[in-house]
Amino acid sequence: EGARADIMLPLASNRLRLMGEDLGIDLDAKKEASEAYSDTLKWVTMEAVKRALQTPTDAKPVDTYSQTAGPYSENYKFTNPSGDLWFKKSELSALGLYGRQTLDSISTSRTDIYS
Numbered sequence: 001e002g003a004r005a006d007i008m009l010p011l012a013s014n015r016l017r018l019m020g021e022d023l024g025i026d027l028d029a030k031k032e033a034s035e036a037y038s039d040t041l042k043w044v045t046m047e048a049v050k051r052a053l054q055t056p057t058d059a060k061p062v063d064t065y066s067q068t069a070g071p072y073s074e075n076y077k078f079t080n081p082s083g084d085l086w087f088k089k090s091e092l093s094a095l096g097l098y099g100r101q102t103l104d105s106i107s108t109s110r111t112d113i114y115s
Contacts, residue, residue: 001053004053005049005053008049008052008053008085009045009046009049011085012045012048012049012085013045015085015087016041016044016045016087016095016097019092019097020095020097023096023097025096025097027041027095030096037095040094040095041095044087044091044092044094044095047088047091048085048086048087048091049085051085051086052084052085052086
């Protein structure tokens with residue numbers, strides 16, 4: 001698992017950097033300016049990697065499993081079955097990367113219908 005974590009930690013960091021760039025936020029500058037922000041950035045990165053690492057490479061990615069003999073029932077609860085690297089809204093919000101999106105309208109008509 002250590003080797004997988006070594007690969008995934010920079011991937012998670014770079015994904016956050018790209019998300020910040022899309023919003024005009026320099027995460028590296030904010031990290032250098034604030035120890036609290038730096039710690040939060042590390043925590044968010046580690047949490048995302050931890051979730052991805054919970055998917056085993058040598059077994060079914062199952063959190064819980066139940067089996068019944070008659071009349072033949074089998075239930076699985078999967079934990080991140082594809083091992084995706086993802087961030088929770090609350091984690092992104094803690095970094096200022098969530099809730100900053102805006103929505104504008106685009107006219108699909110050829111003329112201004114309100115004039």
